[in-house]
Amino acid sequence: MAATILYGKEIAKDIREQLAGEVAELKQNGIVPGLTVVLVGDDPASHSYVRGKARGCEEVGIRSEIIYKDASITEKELLEIVYQLNENPNVHGILVQLPLPAHISEKAVIEAISSEKDVDGFHPVNVGNMMIGYDSLLPCTANGVVELIKRTGMTIEGKHAVVIGRSNIVGKPVSYLLQRENATVTMCHSRTVDLPSYTRQADILIVAAGKAHMIGKEDVKPGAVVIDVGVNRIESGKLVGDVRFDEVKEVASYLTPVPGGVGPMTITMLLKNTIEAARNLAR
Numbered sequence: 001m002a003a004t005i006l007y008g009k010e011i012a013k014d015i016r017e018q019l020a021g022e023v024a025e026l027k028q029n030g031i032v033p034g035l036t037v038v039l040v041g042d043d044p045a046s047h048s049y050v051r052g053k054a055r056g057c058e059e060v061g062i063r064s065e066i067i068y069k070d071a072s073i074t075e076k077e078l079l080e081i082v083y084q085l086n087e088n089p090n091v092h093g094i095l096v097q098l099p100l101p102a103h104i105s106e107k108a109v110i111e112a113i114s115s116e117k118d119v120d121g122f123h124p125v126n127v128g129n130m131m132i133g134y135d136s137l138l139p140c141t142a143n144g145v146v147e148l149i150k151r152t153g154m155t156i157e158g159k160h161a162v163v164i165g166r167s168n169i170v171g172k173p174v175s176y177l178l179q180r181e182n183a184t185v186t187m188c189h190s191r192t193v194d195l196p197s198y199t200r201q202a203d204i205l206i207v208a209a210g211k212a213h214m215i216g217k218e219d220v221k222p223g224a225v226v227i228d229v230g231v232n233r234i235e236s237g238k239l240v241g242d243v244r245f246d247e248v249k250e251v252a253s254y255l256t257p258v259p260g261g262v263g264p265m266t267i268t269m270l271l272k273n274t275i276e277a278a279r280n281l282a283r
């Protein structure tokens, strides 16, 4: 039986309607949630993502601002911008778009952002709280993946989840979040020996390797939920995932497309975090 396609775009629309209601309620109490995004350099994909974040804010009523900086900015100058945003009471969420130019330390920039305004959920305080299971601002893509799986109506508890990829943005946090939902989680990566022997055991397969079309139907257990986090631009200019969509849809129970699957959920979870940060900071 063919898989049900999980259109993140439609689910994101649903969630955004709910978030718009939450923003309206905050505004009635005199709080206008505000997000500032800092974008360094001229990477076209980053510019497009940042525009998407501003559009999302407008849709739900969050005040947003984008600070554009040339790639020649020094690390010290960028840190100064972050320190000023930390002090600004109208800014509840701060996000520095990644990747940064090689001469700027991502670690230094992430650590400079106030953990209470870290709407990416990348600050070590937020990562630590997530690992322990305390409340915190959660990494957006990972949180979006878990939300998508929940929307299938399946029970995550007791399922075997296999995650391919161990990045700080997706692989590591999604593994912790699924473990928090009581899944049994196996983390695989580029050095895993005999990857298919793991993927074929997965009830839930999260593919975040950044390698176009690496997963085919022979790698998937029939009936598995398959979430494709890959966004790869191939030679023809087309955007494709890490999963061979047309093949895997024949065996999976649920499958996300690329584009239109996980991507739109990332920005929606950012909006959710900004509202949560505004609420927390007003306490």
Ligand SMILES: Nc1nc2c(c(=O)[nH]1)N[C@@H](CN(C=O)c1ccc(C(=O)N[C@@H](CCC(=O)O)C(=O)O)cc1)CN2
Residues within 6 Å of the ligand: 048, 049, 052, 095, 096, 097, 098, 099, 120, 140, 141, 169, 231, 239, 258, 259, 260, 261, 262, 263, 264, 266, 267
């Ligand atoms: N500070 C951050 N930097 C980066 C993050 C992040 O979460 N925080 N993640 C990625 C980029 N990203 C958000 O910033 C992002 C990537 C993809 C999408 C998205 O909607 N993708 C669409 C396709 C878009 C296209 O046509 O190019 C989809 O999959 O449907 C949104 C956000 C790295 N940097």
